[in-house]
Amino acid sequence: MxxxxxxxxxxxxxxxxxxxxxxxxxxxxxxSDVYVSEARFVVRSPSKAAVTSLGQVLSGTGLSGATEESNAVVEYLESRGALADANRDGLLTRAYTAGSIFLLDRFGGLLPGNRERFFDYYLGKVEVEPDTTTQVLHLSVSAFDPDQARAINERLLEQSEALVNRLSSRARADALEVAESDARAAQERARTAAVRLAAYRNRAGIIDPEKEAEARLQGIAKLDDELVSARTQLQQMEAFTPAAPQIPYLRTQIAGLEKEIALRRSGVAGGRNSLSAAGARYQLLQLDSELAAKSLAATLISLQDAHAEAARKRAYVERIAAPSLPDYPIRxxxxxxxxxxxxxxxxxxxxxxxxxxxxxxxxxx
The missing domain is CATH 1.20.5 (Single alpha-helices involved in coiled-coils or other helix-helix interfaces)
Incomplete structure (x- = not known):
C-alpha cells in the first residue's frame, strides 16, 4: 500500500x-484574544440648523449636529496627536506591548518599535465611523484586555470632548474679541469727537453758532427797522420843517445805527472771526461727533449680536452610548x-x- x-x-x-x-x-x-469596546456620540451645537432625522429630534431642544466639529473630531482621533495624548501615561504602550500577548500580535514583536510603526499599529486598533445620515460617530477600540479596551476608548472620548470645548471656546473668544475691539475703537472715536467739540465751544465762547447767528440777525433786523424809521422821520422833517432842532439828533442817530448794523453784520458773516466762519468749523466738529455717535451705536449693536452668536456657537459632545466593557473576544x-x-x-x-x-x-x- x-x-x-x-x-x-x-x-x-x-x-x-x-x-x-x-x-x-x-x-x-x-x-491572542481581541476585545472591542464601542462608544457612540454626537457633537451638538445650538447654532446649526437641523437637517436630518436625528437633527429634527435634537431640534426640539434647539440643538443639532455640528458637522465641522464632528469632522474635526474624526481627524483628531486618527492623528498622532490623539495617540500622544492618550498614551501620556503609557496606557497604550502597556495595552499593546504586554508579554502575555502573542509575539505576532503585539507591537514590536518582530520588528523594532518606533513612533511611526506605533502610529500605524494604533490606526489598526482604533476605528472612527461617522454616520452622514444621523451625524452620530462610532468609536471602536481593539485591545487584548477588555478593561484596557474600555479605558482607551474612554480616554479618546474624553480627549474628543476637550477638543470640541477648545474649538467652541476659541470661536466664541475670537468673535467677541473682534466685536469688543471695534466697540472700544468706536467709543474712543466718539469720546475724542465730543472732547474736540467741547474744547472748540470753550475756546470760541459759543455754544451753538447757528443759534447765536440767528439771535444776532434778529437784533440786526430790529436795528434795520429803527434805521428805516429814523431815515423816514429825517426826510419828513427836512421836507416840512427844515429848521427843526431834532434834525441833527436824527442824523447822529442814523449814523450810529448804520455803524452798529455794519459792526454786527461783520460779526455774523464776512470776517475772520465771524459766526459764519465759526459755524463752518462747528458744523465739521458736530458732524464728526454725530458720525462717531452713530458708529458707536452700530458697534454696540454688533457687540450684542456677537454675544448672542457666541452663545449659539457652543458645541459639546453628547454621549449616546458610553464605552462598553466587552464580555468576550470577537477576534x-x-x-x-x-x-x-x-x-x-x-x-x-x-x-x-x-x-x-x-x-x-x-x-x-
Missing part, C-alpha cells in the same frame, strides 16, 4: 496542507480564519495545477 506522502502531491502539501496546519496552529492555539475568528486559509490554498493549488498541466501538454505536443 503506497504511503500518504506518495499519494499526496508536494504541491498540495505546500499550498494547502502546510498553510492550513500553520493557520490552525496560530488561530486555535497561539493568537480573531478562529475557525473562520482556518477555513479561509484552507479555501484560499485549494484555489491556489487548483489554479497552479491547471497551469502546470497546460505547460506539460504544450511541451509534449
Amino acid at each position: 503506497p504511503s500518504i506522502s506518495k499519494r499526496v502531491s508536494p504541491l498540495f502539501l505546500a499550498l494547502v496542507v502546510v498553510p492550513t496546519l500553520l493557520a490552525a496552529l496560530y488561530f486555535l492555539l497561539l493568537a 480573531p475568528r478562529r475557525l473562520g480564519g482556518v477555513l479561509a486559509v484552507f479555501v484560499l490554498g485549494l484555489l491556489g493549488w487548483g489554479i497552479l495545477t491547471i497551469l502546470l498541466a497546460g505547460i506539460r501538454e504544450h511541451r509534449e505536443g
